Every structure is written in C-alpha cells, then in structure tokens.
Amino acid sequence: MTRIETRQSLIKVGTxxxxxxxxxxxxxxxxxxxxxxxxxxxxxxxxxKEDFGLAIIDEFAIAYNEKIDSFLSDTKVSPLQRIRNYLQNGLETISEGQCKRGCLIGTLGQELSSQNETFRVRLDQVFEGWKQQFGLCIQAAIDCGELSEDTDIEQLSEFLLSGWQGAILRAKMHSSISPLQAFIDTTFDRVLITR
Incomplete structure (x- = not known):
C-alpha cells in the first residue's frame, strides 16, 4: 500500500x-x-494520537455530511418528509447494530469535550454543520408552506440535533430503539406540525 492508502486504512480501522x-x-x-x-x-x-483522532473526526464528518445531505436535500420529497426519512434511516441503522453503537461524533463528544479543547472545538464544528443542514431543510419547509413563517429556525435546528443525539444515547443505554421512535413520533406529532 502507498503511504496515503495506509493512512486511510488506519483512519478507517480507527473509526x-x-x-x-x-x-x-x-x-x-x-x-x-x-x-x-x-x-x-x-x-x-x-x-x-490526537492528530490521529482529529483525522478520524474529519473523515467521518465528510462521509456523514454527504449522508445527511442526501436525505435533507432530496427534492423528490417534501422538506419535513426529508427530516423524517433521515431520522428513520438513523433508527434503522442503530437497530441493525443492536443499539450497541451510536453516533461516533456524539460518542467522542461525550468522552473528550471536557478533556481536550482541540477535540471539543472540532467536534462542535461538526455538530454545527449538521445543525445548519437541518436549518436549510427547515427553511425549505417554511418556503413551501409546511411550517409557519414565524418558525425559529435556529431553535428548531438545535432541538432536532440535540434531541436526536440524546435519543441515540438513550437507545444505547436501553439497548432498544424505543427512545429513537419516541423522539421521531413526538417530533412529528407535537413539534413539526404542518400548517
């Protein structure tokens, strides 16, 4: 293997x-x-090892940003359905893994944020990027009339990101997808109420 291939292999295995x-x-x-x-x-x-950890975070973020974008930018379905599809896919992925693994960025955030400022900043940047992707989708929902024009995009994006991360943590702790399903159901029955 070349140096670049070996480096990528280490990052993949590390992830x-x-x-x-x-x-x-x-x-x-x-x-x-x-x-x-x-x-x-x-x-x-x-x-x-810190440099290795940052490389893992960056590689994972690139791949996961593409995944989120594939759901939240899918113009074949309505903006709120995009969010539902993304969350449902996450539930299915975690279920397939028997609730043993959650979000790598969330896991690292819980472990490292209070121990290492460099990691905390990088992990928060990843989360902020995901929050922005939710925000763009929420704006699309407002633009097409699914959500009210007075919807607080910042607050709703934070709710989706933080609530979903919390549901992932609870799913791991319970070894059950029920917290994920509860989050999805509550989000669409009580929070993302169409006009």
Whole structure:
C-alpha cells in the first residue's frame, strides 16, 4: 500500500475500533494490528494520537455530511418528509447494530469535550454543520408552506440535533430503539406540525 492508502486504512480501522470503547481506551496497538501496519510506523502517518483522532473526526464528518445531505436535500420529497426519512434511516441503522453503537461524533463528544479543547472545538464544528443542514431543510419547509413563517429556525435546528443525539444515547443505554421512535413520533406529532 502507498503511504496515503495506509493512512486511510488506519483512519478507517480507527473509526471502526473506537466506536465502542471510545478514543482513550483504544490502544494504538489494536488499531495497528487490525490494519496490518507495523507497530513502530504509526508516527510516520500521524504526529500524535490526537492528530490521529482529529483525522478520524474529519473523515467521518465528510462521509456523514454527504449522508445527511442526501436525505435533507432530496427534492423528490417534501422538506419535513426529508427530516423524517433521515431520522428513520438513523433508527434503522442503530437497530441493525443492536443499539450497541451510536453516533461516533456524539460518542467522542461525550468522552473528550471536557478533556481536550482541540477535540471539543472540532467536534462542535461538526455538530454545527449538521445543525445548519437541518436549518436549510427547515427553511425549505417554511418556503413551501409546511411550517409557519414565524418558525425559529435556529431553535428548531438545535432541538432536532440535540434531541436526536440524546435519543441515540438513550437507545444505547436501553439497548432498544424505543427512545429513537419516541423522539421521531413526538417530533412529528407535537413539534413539526404542518400548517
């Protein structure tokens, strides 16, 4: 493998491996062994474990931004249906994983935000980007008359992002999708009420 391919392999393996135990408990040896990379060569690819963690966050964010965009920008369905489709897909994905894994960014945020300012800032930037994507979809719902013109886009976007992340955490704790379903049902029965 080339240097770039090996680096990408380490990032992919790191993303997979740290999803369950977290960043701090994951040893570099585990990542290197799983990726088939010699033990002593990690620092050829990354300056530090922190640099490795930031690369994982960035790669995951790029891929996940595309996923969110594919749902929230889907003009074949109404804006509110786009949000529902995104949330329903998330519920199905977490269910397929037996509620053992949640959102990597959320997991890392809970673990690292109070320990490392660099991680906190980067993770918050990712969340803010997702919140903006919700905001654009909410604006589209206002523009097409699904939601009232006086809808507070900022507040509703924050509610969707924070509420969904909380539901993911609760689903992991309960080993059940019921918190996710409750969030979806309440959001569409009580919050995103069409005009």
């Amino acid at each position: 997979d491996v740290i999803g369950s135990p977290g960043f701090n408990p994951t040893g570099l040896n585990t990542v290197l062994k799983t990726a088939g990379v010699p033990k002593g060569s990690f620092y050829y690819y990354f300056a530090s």
